[in-house]
Amino acid sequence: MGATGCSVKTACPYCGVGCGVLATPQDDGSVSIAGDPDHPANFGRLCSKGSALGETLSLDDRLLHPEINGARASWDDALDLAATRFSETIAQHGPDSVALYISGQLLTEDYYVANKLMKGFIGSGNIDTNSRLCMASSVAGHRRAFGSDTVPGVYADLEEADLVVLVGSNLAWCHPILYQRLVAARETRGTKVVVIDPRETASCEIADVHLAIAPDGDVAVFLGLLAHLEQSGQIDRDYVEAHTSGALAALDVARKLSREEIARAAGVDAAQLVKFFALWASTEKVVTCYSQGVNQSTSGSDKVNAIINCHLFTGRIGRPGMGPFSLTGQPNAMGGREVGGLANMLAAHMQIENPQDRARVQGFWASPVIADKPGLKAVDMFQAVADGRIKAIWIICTNPVVSMPDADSVRAALESCPFVVVSDVIRETDTTALAHVLLPATAWGEKDGTVTNSERRITRQRAFLPPPGQTRHDWKMICDVAARMGFADAFAFENAAAIFREHAALSAHENNGARDFDIGALERVSDEQFNALAPVQWPQRKGEEAPETRFFAHGGFFTPDRKGRFVPTPLPLQAARDGLTLNTGRLRDQWHTMTRTGKTGRLMAHAPEPFCEMHPMDAQAVGVMDGGLVVVASQRGEIIVRAKITSRQSRGSVFVPMHWTSRFASKARVDALAMPATDPVSGQPALKHTPCSVRAFAGAWHGFAVCAARPAPDCAYWAVAPVEGGFRLELAGSEPCPDWKSFAGAVFGLTNADEPEWVAYSDRATGAVRLAAFAGEALVGAIFVGAGAARISRNFLSQSLNAPHGPEARVRLLAGRPAQSTADDGYTICSCYSVASGIIIREIGNGADSVQAIGAKLKAGTNCGSCRSELQRMIHEHRLAEAI
Ligand SMILES: Nc1nc2c(c(=O)[nH]1)N[C@H]1C(S)=C(S)[C@@H](COP(=O)(O)OP(=O)(O)OC[C@H]3O[C@@H](n4cnc5c(=O)[nH]c(N)nc54)[C@H](O)[C@@H]3O)O[C@H]1N2
Ligand SMILES: Nc1nc2c(c(=O)[nH]1)N[C@H]1C(S)=C(S)[C@@H](COP(=O)(O)OP(=O)(O)OC[C@H]3O[C@@H](n4cnc5c(=O)[nH]c(N)nc54)[C@H](O)[C@@H]3O)O[C@H]1N2
Ligand code: SF4
Ligand SMILES: [Mo]
Numbered sequence: 001m002g003a004t005g006c007s008v009k010t011a012c013p014y015c016g017v018g019c020g021v022l023a024t025p026q027d028d029g030s031v032s033i034a035g036d037p038d039h040p041a042n043f044g045r046l047c048s049k050g051s052a053l054g055e056t057l058s059l060d061d062r063l064l065h066p067e068i069n070g071a072r073a074s075w076d077d078a079l080d081l082a083a084t085r086f087s088e089t090i091a092q093h094g095p096d097s098v099a100l101y102i103s104g105q106l107l108t109e110d111y112y113v114a115n116k117l118m119k120g121f122i123g124s125g126n127i128d129t130n131s132r133l134c135m136a137s138s139v140a141g142h143r144r145a146f147g148s149d150t151v152p153g154v155y156a157d158l159e160e161a162d163l164v165v166l167v168g169s170n171l172a173w174c175h176p177i178l179y180q181r182l183v184a185a186r187e188t189r190g191t192k193v194v195v196i197d198p199r200e201t202a203s204c205e206i207a208d209v210h211l212a213i214a215p216d217g218d219v220a221v222f223l224g225l226l227a228h229l230e231q232s233g234q235i236d237r238d239y240v241e242a243h244t245s246g247a248l249a250a251l252d253v254a255r256k257l258s259r260e261e262i263a264r265a266a267g268v269d270a271a272q273l274v275k276f277f278a279l280w281a282s283t284e285k286v287v288t289c290y291s292q293g294v295n296q297s298t299s300g301s302d303k304v305n306a307i308i309n310c311h312l313f314t315g316r317i318g319r320p321g322m323g324p325f326s327l328t329g330q331p332n333a334m335g336g337r338e339v340g341g342l343a344n345m346l347a348a349h350m351q352i353e354n355p356q357d358r359a360r361v362q363g364f365w366a367s368p369v370i371a372d373k374p375g376l377k378a379v380d381m382f383q384a385v386a387d388g389r390i391k392a393i394w395i396i397c398t399n400p401v402v403s404m405p406d407a408d409s410v411r412a413a414l415e416s417c418p419f420v421v422v423s424d425v426i427r428e429t430d431t432t433a434l435a436h437v438l439l440p441a442t443a444w445g446e447k448d449g450t451v452t453n454s455e456r457r458i459t460r461q462r463a464f465l466p467p468p469g470q471t472r473h474d475w476k477m478i479c480d481v482a483a484r485m486g487f488a489d490a491f492a493f494e495n496a497a498a499i500f501r502e503h504a505a506l507s508a509h510e511n512n513g514a515r516d517f518d519i520g521a522l523e524r525v526s527d528e529q530f531n532a533l534a535p536v537q538w539p540q541r542k543g544e545e546a547p548e549t550r551f552f553a554h555g556g557f558f559t560p561d562r563k564g565r566f567v568p569t570p571l572p573l574q575a576a577r578d579g580l581t582l583n584t585g586r587l588r589d590q591w592h593t594m595t596r597t598g599k600t601g602r603l604m605a606h607a608p609e610p611f612c613e614m615h616p617m618d619a620q621a622v623g624v625m626d627g628g629l630v631v632v633a634s635q636r637g638e639i640i641v642r643a644k645i646t647s648r649q650s651r652g653s654v655f656v657p658m659h660w661t662s663r664f665a666s667k668a669r670v671d672a673l674a675m676p677a678t679d680p681v682s683g684q685p686a687l688k689h690t691p692c693s694v695r696a697f698a699g700a701w702h703g704f705a706v707c708a709a710r711p712a713p714d715c716a717y718w719a720v721a722p723v724e725g726g727f728r729l730e731l732a733g734s735e736p737c738p739d740w741k742s743f744a745g746a747v748f749g750l751t752n753a754d755e756p757e758w759v760a761y762s763d764r765a766t767g768a769v770r771l772a773a774f775a776g777e778a779l780v781g782a783i784f785v786g787a788g789a790a791r792i793s794r795n796f797l798s799q800s801l802n803a804p805h806g807p808e809a810r811v812r813l814l815a816g817r818p819a820q821s822t823a824d825d826g827y828t829i830c831s832c833y834s835v836a837s838g839i840i841i842r843e844i845g846n847g848a849d850s851v852q853a854i855g856a857k858l859k860a861g862t863n864c865g866s867c868r869s870e871l872q873r874m875i876h877e878h879r880l881a882e883a884i
Contacts, residue, residue, distance in 0.1 A: 008464035009036055011451050012050045013105065013444040014591050016328035017041055017177045018453025019050055020535065023445065023464045031057055031445070031464065039535055041155065041453055047176035048589050048603065048831045048866040055600040057445055057465070063427040064469025067438040075470065078437050079477070082394070083484030085419045086122075089392045095124035095369075099381055099390045102341060103397035104131045104330030107449030107461060109499040110474035111332070112339040113491060114396065115347060117478060118375075119340070120367035121487045125352060125375025126390070128343040130398040132378035132684060133405075135333050136342065137295040138326040140682035141304025144567050145312070147559030148349055148516045149337050152551040153287065153323035154455045154537070159185035160321030163283040165194045167218060167307065168293015168688075172202040172869045173588040175291075175327055175454075179203065180865055192283070194276055196221060197293055198267075198583060199613070199655055200648035205869035209276055212650050214267025215581045215689045219299055219569050221273065222306035224262035227254040228277035229313055236315030243315075243555030243564055250309050250566035257571070265571050280310070285321035291329065292585065296688045298572065301681035305567035312564050318553035327454055334452035338517050339503060343375035344683075348507040349517040364509050365490065377683035378404065379676045386413035394421040394481075396474060397441070399593040401430035402661045405674035405685040406636055423474060426595045430662050430669070440471045447473060449496040452538075456549070458519070459535045475499060497530035508542055516551065516558055580618060581653040582634060582692035584670050588866055589831055590659040598664055601798075604721035605828035605836075609730050610641040610660040610668035614694060615651045619643065622695055629697035629717055629732055632656060634690050637672035640697050640717045641665075642730075654694060658687075665719040699732035701767070702788065706797045707781030709749040725801035728794060731785070740785065744771045748781035756780050761814050770814045777804040784816055792816030795825045795836065829874075830860035830867045840871065844878045851875070 004025050012019045020039020024032045033054040037044035066078035089097050100118050102111065118127035131139075142149045158164055159181055171179040183206060185191055195207040196218065204210045213221060229235065230251060240247050263270040280286055288311065294303040308324045316322040328334055340347040350357035352374055362370040376384055382404060384390040393414075404410045414420055414434040422435035425443040432438055445465045452458050467473075472480075479491040493499045501523055508520025520542040525533065537549045557564045589603040597603045612632050614624065624630050626645040631638050632654065641656060649655060660668035677686045697717065705711065708726040711718075717732040729747075737743050741758065750756065756773035763769075768786035772779065779800055784792050796818050805813060812819065826837035835858050848854045851871045855862040861871050 008462050009460070010462045010464065011331065011459040012046065012053065013331050013461070014049050015175055016330060016333055016454040017175050018331060018451060018457060018459055019046060019177050020459060021046065021050065021053065025464055030054060039459070041455075041457065041535070042177045045177050045180060045864070047864050049591060049597060051832060051864045052597070052600050052603050053444075055602065056596045058599065059468050061426050061428065061595075061599065062443070062468060063424055063432070063438060063440040064471060065440055066470065069436055075472070078439060079480050079484055082421050082437050082439075083481045086392055086394075086481070087485050089419070090122060093391060095122050096126055096375070097390060098122065098124065098392045099126040099128075099376070099385070099394070101378065101381060101393060101395045101398065101400060102127065102129045104129060104134060104333040104336045106332060106336065106397050106474055107447060107451060107496070108332060108335035108339060108503065109449040109496040110396075110478065111336050111341050112347070112499055112503045113475050113478045113482070113493070115339050115341050116365060116490070117482045117487070119346065119371040120362065120365045120369070121482065121485070121490065123369030123371055125343050125371040125373055126381065127341065127375060128378045128381050129336055129341045130378070130400070130403060131330070131333050131336050131342060133296070133403060133687065134292070134329045135295060135326070135337070136377070136682040136684035137297070137300030137679050138290075138304055139337060139342065140301040140679070141308060142326070144301070144305055144681075145308045145565050146552070146557050147565070148557075150516045150551050150558070151326055151334075151454065151456060152318045153325050154549055155181065157287050157321050157323060157325065158182050158289070161191060161285045161287040162189070162321070163192045163194065163279060163286040165196065165280070165286065165288045166203055167196045167288060167290040168295075169289050169291035169327055170197070170201040170203050170585065171289065171327070172205065173866075174329070174586050176588075176864075176866045178327070182206070192279060194279065198650045198653055202588070202869040202873070205872045209272070209279070211266070211268050211272060211276060215583065215653055216297055216299055216572055216574065217266035217268070218294060218303045219306045219572055220262050220265035221276075222303070222310055223254045223257060223569065223571065224259065224266065224273055225277050225280055225310050226251065226306070226313060227257070228274075229281055229310060230254070232281050234281045234314055236313070239315030240313060243552075243557070244312050244566060245561070245563045246566035246568075247313065249568045253568045253570055265574065284316065286316055287321065287323055287325050289325045289327055291327040293688060295684055296686060298677050298679050298686045298689075300679040300684050300686075302567075302569040302572065306569040309566050309569070312566060318550045323550075325454075331453070332451040334454065334456060335450065335458075338452060338507070343377050343381070348503075348509070349515050360510055361506070364506050367490065377678075379678050379683065379685055382410045382413050385417050391417065392419040393417060394423070395431060396423040399429050399431045399595065399661070401434065402593040402669055403658070403671060405671055405687055406676040407669055407671035407674070408637055423477060425471075428663065429593065429595055439477050440469065441474050441477070442467045442471045446471065449475070450500060450533075455537065457535050457537045460533050495527065497525065497527045500530060501525060513541075514558070579691050579693050582632065582670070582673060582690040583653050583655045583688050584658045584674070585655065585688070587657050587659060590657070592659065593661050594659050594664055599722065601721065601723040602828070602831050602834060605834065606831055607657070607827065608721040608728065609719040610639070610657065610665050611644045612641045612694065613644045613646055613649045613655040615649045616645050616647055617651055618654070618694070619645045624694060624696050629699060630694050631697050632673065632692055632694050634673040634675065634692045636675065638667070639670060639673060640667045654692065660719070664721070666713070666715070666717050668719065697732070699734060700736050701733050701785050703731040703783060703785035704792060704794060704797070705729050705731060705744075705747055705781060705783040706779070706801055707748045708779065708801060711747045712749050713747045723798040723801065728798045737785070740769045740771060740783075744773065744781065744783045747783060748773060750780070759810050759814060770816070772810065772813055774805055774810070777806060779803070779805055779813070782813055793818065793825070829870050830858075832863035833859045835860040837874070840874055841878070844875055849875060
């Protein structure tokens with residue numbers, strides 16, 4: 001743990017880039033955060049989320065002690081109950097009647113013991129993870145092609161490539177530091193960039209070509225590319241003959257399709273496709289990066305193999321600047337795969353279907369049993385909870401009531417489940433609300449262990465804060481339950497280092513080069529060496545001094561004949577759709593279900609409300625106005641969000657961020673709409689392609705409020721975001737409100753005992769009402785309602801929460817804006833320096849015509865750089881507007 005003033009080297013807990021962080025606890029209890037200049041993922045840089053980590057460490061919302069049925073309990077009682085109920089359920093109904101649902105945000109050591117308990121001691125495969133929603137199609141694609149779940153390349157490949165293709169990846173927002181490395185390389189070597197995504201994302205700012213394909217048009221694009229590569233003679237015959245099998249069968253599928261058929265299935269015009277094909281064919285150093293636009297699809301595994309086929313065909317794999325590159329999402333998606341955390345894998349990249357692998361793992365663990373078949377994958381697992389086959393489930397470090405498809409059914413399944421244990425760091429989430437037993441986990445900054453990033457680099461996460469309250473490490477509580485279930489010896493780990501040593505030893509056990517994942521060189525690290533462990537890339541085989549960190553340049557695949565396999569990828573059947581397709585994904589400054597990033601007003605200011613982006617013509621067709629509220633509906637459910645009309649969105653599809661939960665909005669959990677359709681090979685749900693419709697929400701009134709305490713609104717639409725000193729919220733009702741004062745009192749969380757001073761203004765003609773409540777000079781809350789949008793400054797009102805309110809300030813407050821200004825500053829673009837869109841637009845209007853010029857004037861974009869692509873876009877849009 002870090003003494004005050006001493007920096008601790010650790011890893012960022014957000015995305016799979018896996019940046020190194022220097023955390024320095026300060027005298028005043030705060031922690032200063034900086035990028036670790038020595039870390040080979042980020043060399044000192046951090047993005048907006050990483051830079052704001054210090055603001056997410058407060059204990060405000062933390063779960064600090066165990067609970068049973070909502071009442072505080074001792075650790076002994078909670079663990080006894082968990083172990084007893086699991087053991088009894090297994091005794092009565094067999095090992096497959098229980099399940100663990102865990103997370104790519106656990107440390108490798110947490111993950112290792114969870115998998116060991118389920119597969120080796122309970123003897124069931126029923127352990128799956130949110131990586132099923134994230135990486136499963138990549139895992140399946142890798143295993144089909146390589147015989148192992150191997151990412152062949154390294155980050156430096158993006159810098160050494162002459163062409164980088166981003167397929168279904170919004171790198172600028174989701175892997176910002178890797179994006180910045182690419183931008184820097186492009187500035188020096190002129191790297192060409194192609195983005196393949198139905199929407200024009202922030203990553204398109206650096207794209208030479210943007211293929212705005214139809215949803216799921218990817219297989220068509222890469223089939224077309226394979227055919228083009230063959231026709232233009234771009235085959236690496238030596239490589240294909242020596243190191244691969246199955247090329248003909250894959251080519252056969254591609255050859256049968258005409259260019260027109262390809263273009264139609266891809267949803268882009270043939271000329272644009274050919275431009276892309278020619279660029280790819282003529283550039284040897286090409287890296288094809290892919291992420292959720294590829295994985296989260298009913299054709300996800302085929303998309304992955306269609307991409308890999310093109311790289312195998314040209315031998316462009318495992319050499320500097322070349323290869324397919326699966327960008328992992330979570331900080332430890334890779335570590336989870338290494339320990340075999342998915343239901344269809346075994347530890348250390350061994351295969352559950354393989355009897356020798358099973359015997360090897362069982363022997364190594366000296367375990368009484370070993371799961372002999374794959375367990376239920378996430379969607380099937382929650383289905384089994386719903387229909388009563390699974391009777392006890394332990395959810396660790398994930399929020400499935402928000403993040404699983406058909407999320408209302410997941411909620412209902414957990415409501416009906418006889419026994420639910422949840423381990424989390426936050427007290428109130430949509431999932432903790434359904435737990436019989438709640439176990440408080442240590443959070444980032446308190447935890448200790450390792451994570452592996454997208455380029456197979458293992459980095460230590462180190463503690464720099466003491467565990468607060470009664471929190472316990474995830475690995476420790478899993479071992480505690482295992483011990484109580486009768487497996488004390490196999491789970492008697494003293495610390496994370498001891499688990500890591502066992503994990504490393506298993507990776508090398510009877511390996512001899514037969515398996516890709518091998519970190520045997522680390523199996524004997526002492527506790528001190530583990531503490532000091534510098535970031536290290538695998539493989540790290542025993543006795544190898546300088547291991548090669550790329551795979552497959554010279555073949556050596558992990559299939560039985562050591563050859564890489566081409567996989568034929570037929571065009572997916574595309575259902576005819578009259579309506580819209582609901583696409584979902586991420587925002588620059590939010591992390592998943594907002595339990596941590598939602599704590600900081602600075603990050604929330606980039607997008608304080610849930611929204612739906614749609615094309616102007618789609619909006620016009622259903623009478624939706626920009627900035628109005630809309631109902632987005634699917635077969636499964638409905639949400640209410642703000643409409644954002646933009647031609648960056650393709651016709652026929654709409655985009656809603658995945659982040660909002662019941663904590664932050666009345667009705668914006670987008671996965672309540674998502675269908676549970678899955679990829680037949682990987683079991684990964686198609687979270688980006690749900691048929692949906694959109695209609696305007698007919699509100700009787702609309703409003704805005706600020707308040708000091710967490711608000712408790714009761715109306716059809718609300719969305720809340722923290723600001724300094726309290727909260728801001730947008731509101732709308734479907735019914736007229738009979739009594740605004742009691743409504744406002746309820747929003748502000750006032751009780752009968754509170755007697756604030758009220759100041760009111762109302763306008764009969766327009767129906768506008770403005771109310772503010774004060775305790776002395778402090779503002780308790782202010783609300784502005786009316787039939788339409790009020791001309792108020794949201795930023796001014798949010799800042800009012802920190803200001804004293806004498807008589808004059810009260811009048812000004814009810815006016816809703818500062819004396820000199822009429823315009824609102826808009827939403828935050830640069831979250832490091834809190835620079836709002838309105839201010840930037842003004843500066844562009846005054847002649848700032850480059851990102852640098854804006855930076856020089858306003859500082860915006862000069863720190864973490866995450867907003868630079870948005871600044872660039874604003875300059876473009878200004879130029880366009882001027883040209884018209
Ligand atoms: N800011 C931020 N960063 C994150 C995260 C976060 O929550 N916030 N989460 C992390 C995690 S766990 C993950 S998995 C990654 C995800 O990183 P990304 O995959 O880059 O992010 P998404 O926004 O989910 O989706 C990427 C793109 O896929 C596109 N898409 C949709 N359908 C299709 C299709 O059929 N074909 C193609 N080619 N594209 C399509 C979407 O329009 C979207 O722009 O981000 C990681 N980084
Ligand atoms: N529609 C739609 N849905 C999606 C996606 C999408 O693109 N579109 N993406 C999918 C993907 S790729 C992913 S990865 C998932 C992510 O979805 P989730 O995993 O459900 O999202 P998180 O908010 O990251 O949930 C992590 C939970 O663990 C808690 N936590 C944080 N640290 C710790 C810890 O150290 N220990 C414990 N025990 N708990 C901790 C947090 O408070 C939070 O409640 O969402 C998936 N769902
Ligand atoms: S890119 Fe940002 S979120 Fe991802 S690891 Fe680095 S600092 Fe963290
Ligand atoms: Mo993910």
